[in-house]
Amino acid sequence: MATEIKVPVLPESVSDATIAAWHKQVGDAVKRDENLVDLETDKVVLEVPSTVDGVLKEIKFEAGATVTSQQVIAVIEEGATAAADASKSEAPKADAAAKAEQGPAAGAQEVQAKPTAAKAEAAAPASTRPAPAAASDLPPGAKFTATKEGVDPAQVAGTGRRGAVTKEDIVNYASGKTAGVGGGARPEERVPMTRIRKRIAERLMQSKNSIAMLTSFNEVNLGKVMAMRKELGEQFEKDNGVKLGFMSFFAKAAANALQKYPVVNASVDGEDIIYHGYADISIAVSTDKGLVTPVLRNVERMGFAEIERAIGAYAKAAREGGLKLEDLQGGTFTITNGGTFGSLMSTPIVNPPQSAILGMHAIKERAIVEGGAVVAAPMMYIALSYDHRIIDGKDAVLFLVDIKNQLENPSRMLLGM
Template structure:
């Protein structure tokens, strides 16, 4: 017999929530196989089997609060009989088919590998059948919005669709406005707390500028095929922004600094967080030592983070630390925004969508692909002059990318 233990949490994490069991008592398990998922206020952790055998019993149910190294269940040798649940009630003599359908749907949800933890939780809790949920994800997968939409449709369906014709009078009236109360996930709660703490602590100010993206677009078009052939990844705008931000941070070290009480900590390294949207909320994995990374290395790292975020597999190490952040609302169509600082950092760069607009160039009006960029910064340590010059440096580097390679 071997106990299934909760992974050791980091010092900043005190507890978690058991999100999903991927096995039920009596199921065969293999060493390294994922048995359960635990959500903390930062990441979703996987609990894996340490040996081959059978899941004999579970001590915690989905939704229960768990502590570091607490026992979740027991795995025994093959042939071990599963132990009955401590609070199990006697089974009824007969169960109507309508009652068993949601449970079957829940079991199907736990077996499907294409469901993210957030989607699986909604499906299981509401007894949905994944096969009946219209999927709008980029690869035909079910998003959290799809699952919540199915819950809303289920709540608004006439009772006659689920009951006998004689009960048709119980149908929801036309024009009804159903509501649903859904608890915040731990990650969403933590995001809310951190953002509000920053607003209450830092003196946040935002400065704007605009960038003519034509030179960067010409660079990509000219070298894209060769870049892909050599590195196996496309050259995107994000790597150029990371490189430009790194050079600007070198020129203005206070933007790369942080506040600790009455002290300013100047960091001699450049760890840039890249905001990534996921089903569970906004997460910010960190690119380490960006001054030592190539454009290809940056693109590969960002692509890897995006895949891990989508699968809910970002680790605490992926998101710990960071001296500066970049967020790209332009991927969703944002034209302008004032991003909130990711504490304890002192500044964050916001990218936006590219729109062709008329501008004055060499005494003539021309149409150019323009992007608004924003820098939100902590005015307690960063003066307006430094913030503006920092943003102008990024603008100049992106409008003449060769300067980044020549370090001018």
């Protein structure tokens, strides 16, 4: 019985998908729920599993093809697994039988052919390419230049008489003007953008061209947050099954501040401003295919453990390609953490139609004045990029100050003060 494999139902915002890679080929045995193919949309990579046990009978679209919702992309012959495995196992037996019928001479010819071919391959390059130059064979000028530039003459293709390496060859190789191997090589590779990367590029240009973006900065002393994590982290993990990270503090502080400054949580729709009475915060997650921003819904109602569990689940799904389209849709505000890669300061780009994004950065011990004394403290620069069309500088600065005050007094933040 033949079973059709179709493209999953795509959301209204996604018109089509690209076949990224087939994990099975025609004739392969497949099991129910085993991934057959990856489909790349503008936002995520979707896995399409087999719905039955059987053998992949037909692939209707190769990798790179564009497909639409509910389109048939493959056919599986249900229940044919055993037959396929049997045919594969019989193939070596048939080969052995054929060789036996031909007699020992056939086997001898096959063995004899291998060293002969190997000798031919080894002999071919030697007859067409001059021997590599040794340092002792170089003229004085070339030898001096090779030593000065740290170039191995054996890696340089000579252009002199009978393939001799000249001083000019050494200079060109060292400056990267030759196409040889080693330090002087200048390789290039042209690859097409993935759909996700193209979509990211489009969104960034949309943000640049449609938003009057401005960035404000502040700095936060995270000493009390770090002390709280050290004091309560072990018990928190024991009680909740998840570690107490920094992101839950920032997400909770942002959700609280968004309630006080709703314009930072708003979005522009034509000539209207839409105010959101909830904090759906997009958390930027880096993957091999690019940056994705899964959404935490109603963060203002979530506890620290809920936030940490949700972030951990999204990060795992992003790494394994298991994010769903609905995980990335919506969002009224974004938090991105360049500090995980060592960034000290940046100006994050707003993710439209949102109007603001909070940037976290690396924590560094810096000298600050505290109680009249100079002390070392774990400091972080934070940045808020915002749409200046609807958010005034005053609101942006007060929002950042509110974030700072909460993080520098985490006990008050936990009490909603």
